[in-house]
Amino acid sequence: MSPETVLLLDVVMSAAISIVIAWPFRHRLKRSYVLMGLLLDGGLRYALLSLSHGSPTAWMTALAFAAFSRLAWIDASTGRLPDALTLPLLAAGGLHAVMIGYPHWSNALLGACVGYLILFGIDQSWWALHKRHAIGGGDMKLLAALGAWSGIHTLLLLLSCACLMAASVGLATGRHHQRAATLPFGPFLVIAALLQQLLMRHWAPPLI
Structure with a gap:
């Protein structure tokens, strides 16, 4: 498959996935967010497909990345991680494995279970101390889905990277002083997964 064909298919795939996944939230999403997500999807998938010469495994991983990145934009824009998107990604990760x-x-199964239980345990501990939730159920399911795709071995590094980025942004924006302010955690989980894929490919085959 020529690079030109791959690029054309990539643009078509990116546009189609963006429209289908973002359509239910069209009234709450900013157009700039959708456009930025579209560009992120296209660039990342093109890199993955180029590296793997358009293999079926690369296509599956590229589609997963597209859905994960769209989830990140939805969470950043609306503060929601819909089960209609996180649960199919979780199932797809298991099927992929x-x-x-x-x-x-x-x-993959261990990664999904541990990913969910870690955030669930943190949230329950926070509730016991402060009588309010610290982490949404959507974040738990998102990390479970990422764990299913990445496996248990890199899950803790992924979560640590996401927490570090979230803490840095929270400190920079002053969110840690505002009890009512919330900082969507989903985008940081997805960004950490992307960084893991792009920077640590030498640890594993070119999959998430």
Whole structure:
């Protein structure tokens, strides 16, 4: 497949996925967010497809990245991570592990379970101390989905990177002084996963 064909297919895929996934939230999303997400999807998928010469595994991973990045924009814009998007991504991660074999299905299952339980435990501990939730259920399901795609081995590094970025942004914007202010965590989880994919490919095959 020529680079020109890949680029054309990439643009078509990016536009179609952007419209389908963002359509239910069209009244709450800013156009600039959708455009930036579209550009992010296209650039990342083009890089992945170029590296893997358009292999089926690259297409699957590229589609997953597209959906994850769209979720990040929805969370940043609306403060929501819909089950209609997170749960299919979780199931797709498990199916990907069974079909492709990387990560191993048991590794993917463990990554999903640990990802969910870590954030659930943090939220319950915060509730016990402060009588209010610190983490939304959508974030728990998103990390579970990322864990299913990445496996358990890199999950803690992914979460640590996301927490560090969120804390830095919170300090920079003064959110830590505002009890009522909320900072969407989903975008940081997705950005951490993207960085992990782009910067740590030498640890594993070119998959998430």
